[in-house]
Amino acid sequence: xxxxxxxxxxxxxxxxxxxxxxxxxxxxxxxAPPFLSDPNGDGVLVSYASQGGTAERIARQSAHRLHGxxxxxxxxxxxxxxxxxxxxxxxxxxxxTYGEGEPPDNALLFARRYLRRRVQRGWSGIRYGVLxxxxxxxxxxxxxxxxxxxxxxxxxxxxxxxxxLVDREDPQALDxxxxxxxxxxxxxxxxxxxxxxxxxxxxxxSAWRLQSRQRLNAGSSGAPVYLLQLVPADDGDSLPPWxxxxxxxxRVLDQHKKQQVRDxxxxxxxxDGALELVVRQHQFDDGRLGLGxxxxxSELPVGGELPVSIRRxxxxxxxxxxxPMILIGNGTGIAGLRAHLKAREQESxxxxxxxxxxxxxxxxxxxxxxxxxxxxxxxxxxxLDRTFSRDQKELRYVQHALGEAAASLRTWVxxxxxxxxxxxxxxxxxxxxLALRLHLGERCVDKLLAQQRYRRDVY
Ligand SMILES: Cc1cc2nc3c(=O)[nH]c(=O)nc-3n(C[C@H](O)[C@H](O)[C@H](O)COP(=O)(O)OP(=O)(O)OC[C@H]3O[C@@H](n4cnc5c(N)ncnc54)[C@H](O)[C@@H]3O)c2cc1C
Ligand SMILES: Cc1cc2nc3c(=O)[nH]c(=O)nc-3n(C[C@H](O)[C@H](O)[C@H](O)COP(=O)(O)O)c2cc1C
Numbered sequence: 001x002x003x004x005x006x007x008x009x010x011x012x013x014x015x016x017x018x019x020x021x022x023x024x025x026x027x028x029x030x031x032a033p034p035f036l037s038d039p040n041g042d043g044v045l046v047s048y049a050s051q052g053g054t055a056e057r058i059a060r061q062s063a064h065r066l067h068g069x070x071x072x073x074x075x076x077x078x079x080x081x082x083x084x085x086x087x088x089x090x091x092x093x094x095x096x097t098y099g100e101g102e103p104p105d106n107a108l109l110f111a112r113r114y115l116r117r118r119v120q121r122g123w124s125g126i127r128y129g130v131l132x133x134x135x136x137x138x139x140x141x142x143x144x145x146x147x148x149x150x151x152x153x154x155x156x157x158x159x160x161x162x163x164x165l166v167d168r169e170d171p172q173a174l175d176x177x178x179x180x181x182x183x184x185x186x187x188x189x190x191x192x193x194x195x196x197x198x199x200x201x202x203x204x205x206s207a208w209r210l211q212s213r214q215r216l217n218a219g220s221s222g223a224p225v226y227l228l229q230l231v232p233a234d235d236g237d238s239l240p241p242w243x244x245x246x247x248x249x250x251r252v253l254d255q256h257k258k259q260q261v262r263d264x265x266x267x268x269x270x271x272d273g274a275l276e277l278v279v280r281q282h283q284f285d286d287g288r289l290g291l292g293x294x295x296x297x298s299e300l301p302v303g304g305e306l307p308v309s310i311r312r313x314x315x316x317x318x319x320x321x322x323x324p325m326i327l328i329g330n331g332t333g334i335a336g337l338r339a340h341l342k343a344r345e346q347e348s349x350x351x352x353x354x355x356x357x358x359x360x361x362x363x364x365x366x367x368x369x370x371x372x373x374x375x376x377x378x379x380x381x382x383x384l385d386r387t388f389s390r391d392q393k394e395l396r397y398v399q400h401a402l403g404e405a406a407a408s409l410r411t412w413v414x415x416x417x418x419x420x421x422x423x424x425x426x427x428x429x430x431x432x433x434l435a436l437r438l439h440l441g442e443r444c445v446d447k448l449l450a451q452q453r454y455r456r457d458v459y
Pocket of ligand 2: 049050051052053054055056096097098099100101102104133134135136138139140141142143168169458459
């Protein structure tokens with residue numbers, strides 16, 4: 001009685017695996033760097049590992065400095081393989097760290113392929129430098145940058161200099177890096193090609209005013225979540241440009257009167273007339289509130305001003321409008337997803353969108369309920385799966401909803417869908433990743449990563 005369904009399932013899976021393998025092969029074949037008309041191999045490869053866009057920005061600034069002196073190519077590390085490396089005289093890696101010394105998503109494939117202990121390659125022709133970005137408050141300071149350095153040495157590559165470690169975009173360390181670019185033997189670099197401005201530098205911030213604050217989950221068993229609307233303090237009418245996926249950084253003084261920066265996914269578009277954030281109030285066991293979230297949700301009065309900077313987050317920018325989008329998130333992760341849904345609504349009436357969103361209880365935690373239902377009714381959301389973990393006996397999360405919709409997931413991916421995940425890294429994003437790998441297959445997910453069709457803004 002089981003034989004026929006099992007056989008059918010196996011056939012579908014086999015067919016799908018073959019489909020993925022074919023696409024994967026094609027993708028690999030076409031992953032050549034943008035310029036390869038450099039017959040002498042004198043060029044410099046600048047490769048980045050970046051989740052939030054900082055390493056990518058610094059990589060592009062570094063490339064700009066070399067521009068005109070030598071051929072330069074800029075690539076995310078996932079698009080770099082042994083063949084690519086062999087075509088360059090020198091390679092520079094600008095690398096950030098996440099988790100416990102782990103790579104950002106756009107370097108996962110490179111790390112798996114080349115940085116594991118077992119595999120060793122004869123890369124003695126490759127000379128490289130590493131700029132490692134990190135934050136000393138984390139246990140594994142610049143952990144992935146160190147792994148890149150050690151992995152390259154293990155494979156036989158030769159360092160041009162010791163890795164430069166950068167704590168929160170420390171300008172001195174960045175100056176050191178720019179000095180080292182001068183020593184690459186390509187002549188004087190274009191020092192003023194682009195300012196080496198750090199995202200957390202003074203000039204990037206300007207004063208914004210809190211226009212309104214509204215609780216979105218009154219009566220919730222979880223911590224309070226607020227929708228904040230901010231406008232520029234000097235002229236409430238003119239907002240700077242930003243794209244869906246970008247991040248607002250706020251600056252706040254800690255107990256030692258030191259400036260600290262906190263990131264929040266932007267939930268609106270400039271055409272909404274305000275910068276909107278969805279902020280969960282973090283509360284410690286002793287009742288104290290988290291530094292940034294406490295300031296935004298309690299301390300700062302409506303009408304009060306605060307320094308805000310908008311950080312471009314190219315790694316989470318919109319996919320092409322004519323390709324379907326699967327948006328997955330939980331809690332305040334709705335912020336980044338909402339900005340994308342708004343942007344796609346603005347661009348076309350025909351885009352295909354599927355939102356999977358998780359919270360605790362439908363009664364109190366249906367964030368943006370009316371808006372989502374309205375989008376669903378009008379067909380902007382072709383599919384809406386909301387999962388409320390505590391509304392039934394067994395805990396149920398977005399990854400379970402994803403598993404139950406596995407057949408549709410495969411169809412959407414086959415049709416070219418881009419998968420965007422926003423919200424908690426631990427718990428949600430990790431489990432969603434496992435579910436994707438289980439239901440699409442490892443190769444397919446790796447292919448999506450390589451094609452930048454699987455992107456995450458997780459924290
Ligand atoms: C890209 C990105 C987007 C985000 N988007 C949102 C969003 O849309 N909405 C939202 O509510 N939150 C978002 N966050 C989380 C947000 O930035 C804050 O982390 C959150 O508000 C808690 O900060 P806090 O200052 O209130 O708490 P803190 O005072 O920072 O305390 C929170 C906890 O984090 C620990 N902690 C704080 N800083 C560090 C550190 N550097 N290293 C190790 N542990 C640390 C503390 O010990 C404490 O346990 C986002 C984070 C990132 C990186
Ligand atoms: C969720 C999160 C985890 C992080 N984990 C680490 C870490 O383990 N070690 C470290 O040195 N820096 C860590 N950082 C700091 C980043 O590496 C640093 O901010 C870097 O500049 C980010 O670059 P990107 O914007 O290109 O991703 C972490 C940052 C975030 C937001």
